[in-house]
Amino acid sequence: MIYLDNAATTYPKPFAVIRQTEAALRDYGANPGRAGHELSRRTSRMVYSAREKCARFFGTEPENTVFTLNCTHALNFAIKGVCKAHGKCHVITSDLEHNSVIRPLHRLKQEGIITYDTADSGDSDKEFVDNVKALIKKDTAVIIITAGCNVNGRIMPIKQMARLCREKNICLIADCAQSAGVLPLKITDGINIICAPGHKGLYGPMGTGILATDGKYPLSSVIEGGTGSASGEIGQPDFLPDMLESGTINTPGAIALGSGIDFVLSKGMDKIFAHETALCDLFIKKCRDTDGLTIYRSDNLRYLPVVSFSSEKLDSNALAALLSDNGFYLRGGLHCNFLAHKKQGTLKFGTVRLAPSVFNSRGDIIRLSDFLIKHFGKK
Amino acid sequence: MTHFIVLRSSTAAFKAQSVLRGFKIKSEVDKIAAKGGCRFGIRVEGDADKICRMLALSSIECIEIIKDGGVT
Numbered sequence: 209m210i211y212l213d214n215a216a217t218t219y220p221k222p223f224a225v226i227r228q229t230e231a232a233l234r235d236y237g238a239n240p241g242r243a244g245h246e247l248s249r250r251t252s253r254m255v256y257s258a259r260e261k262c263a264r265f266f267g268t269e270p271e272n273t274v275f276t277l278n279c280t281h282a283l284n285f286a287i288k289g290v291c292k293a294h295g296k297c298h299v300i301t302s303d304l305e306h307n308s309v310i311r312p313l314h315r316l317k318q319e320g321i322i323t324y325d326t327a328d329s330g331d332s333d334k335e336f337v338d339n340v341k342a343l344i345k346k347d348t349a350v351i352i353i354t355a356g357c358n359v360n361g362r363i364m365p366i367k368q369m370a371r372l373c374r375e376k377n378i379c380l381i382a383d384c385a386q387s388a389g390v391l392p393l394k395i396t397d398g399i400n401i402i403c404a405p406g407h408k409g410l411y412g413p414m415g416t417g418i419l420a421t422d423g424k425y426p427l428s429s430v431i432e433g434g435t436g437s438a439s440g441e442i443g444q445p446d447f448l449p450d451m452l453e454s455g456t457i458n459t460p461g462a463i464a465l466g467s468g469i470d471f472v473l474s475k476g477m478d479k480i481f482a483h484e485t486a487l488c489d490l491f492i493k494k495c496r497d498t499d500g501l502t503i504y505r506s507d508n509l510r511y512l513p514v515v516s517f518s519s520e521k522l523d524s525n526a527l528a529a530l531l532s533d534n535g536f537y538l539r540g541g542l543h544c545n546f547l548a549h550k551k552q553g554t555l556k557f558g559t560v561r562l563a564p565s566v567f568n569s570r571g572d573i574i575r576l577s578d579f580l581i582k583h584f585g586k587k
Numbered sequence: 588m589t590h591f592i593v594l595r596s597s598t599a600a601f602k603a604q605s606v607l608r609g610f611k612i613k614s615e616v617d618k619i620a621a622k623g624g625c626r627f628g629i630r631v632e633g634d635a636d637k638i639c640r641m642l643a644l645s646s647i648e649c650i651e652i653i654k655d656g657g658v659t
Binding site: 240256 | 595596597598599601602605616617618619622623624625626627646
């Protein structure tokens with residue numbers, strides 16, 4: 209089995225993450241931040257240690273680092289939290305955004321809380337930034353941009369957007385679903401809120417995500433409930449992380465995510481990026497001349513280690529099924545991102561997505577490429 | 588004398604403990620029944636007001652100082 213669906217979730221997980229999950233279930237089984245007994249305190253200490261690692265990783269403080277269930281959860285908290293706290297406003301996003309960005313925006317628009325515009329990502333970073341600038345209005349309060357598209361891997365100019373947002377006093381939310389663990393983006397780069405999954409490039413368990421903020425823009429809670437703090441008050445705590453952490457968090461997941469971050473730092477983000485990019489480049493080089501295969505890459509753009517391709521002979525789900533039957537696990541379809549497919553003209557049949565992790569080798573890519581070439585033939 | 592410094596949350600309490608460790612000041616995270624319901628905080632020895640001023644430098648707000656212990 210060759211697993212190349214790491215943009216959905218990384219697999220396998222590092223041994224340290226598996227060991228820490230087991231240790232959390234075995235040794236830190238009490239509810240953190242609730243009781244005062246020793247087991248609860250011990251568990252809380254482990255959760256705090258993981259929170260501190262996440263905070264350092266994203267360049268913020270532990271209290272500004274919220275554990276969520278996944279990146280979608282974090283994005284909903286960020287988008288709805290900032291927009292509801294701000295009140296009626298205008299939002300700008302891009303035409304490469306995942307449904308976890310566009311659907312919350314659509315919902316807020318339906319509720320009459322926001323209006324929004326989608327900036328054309330264009331064919332270069334400059335064109336995209338110019339397109340965003342042209343959409344800024346007097347009441348634009350939030351810009352939300354993916355750091356890297358989950359369909360074709362295009363890296364977006366987040367640092368340029370941060371400069372623009374700082375100049376215009378606009379809140380910048382970065383969707384780091386695909387970039388966390390391969391691109392070193394931090395709050396200290398001028399991003400106001402970073403949303404990231406714990407279970408992709410950070411190698412934590414599924415059911416983990418992070419919202420990291422600089423605390424500059426007020427957030428409104430999206431769900432309310434028990435937080436273990438200010439329990440005698442009827443209102444939701446107005447401070448982070450408690451305001452956004454109602455209910456028991458995924459404690460084993462959060463603790464193990466800390467080990468995932470240790471793993472990424474020990475390997476080095478630049479080295480992980482280089483390794484995975486080399487695997488994508490190898491695939492592109494080998495499969496470029498495969499009959500009927502289209503690879504969605506452009507020469508003048510920067511990419512995350514994610515490659516989308518399609519065949520004129522099979523739709524993407526049929527191609528992914530064929531690959532699965534032959535031991536190659538890749539995802540076909542729309543990847544929960546109809547905007548990006550619309551933009552690249554693949555809305556009807558989708559694409560198959562190749563997403564290697566640190567655990568994949570050149571051999572994996574050569575076997576996949578050889579299979580595709582053998583099956584479809586050369587041009 | 589042991590004092591209990593009430594902080595906003597469990598996260599704030601562990602951060603306070605970490606900050607104070609940097610100053611070689613021992614503290615213990617604990618939970619207490621205080622104004623506004625259950626609160627997390629830290630037990631410390633010595634000058635609690637001075638400790639709160641130190642914590643403020645790391646943006647940790649002391650909600651209340653309960654001199655001489657506090658009831659858990």
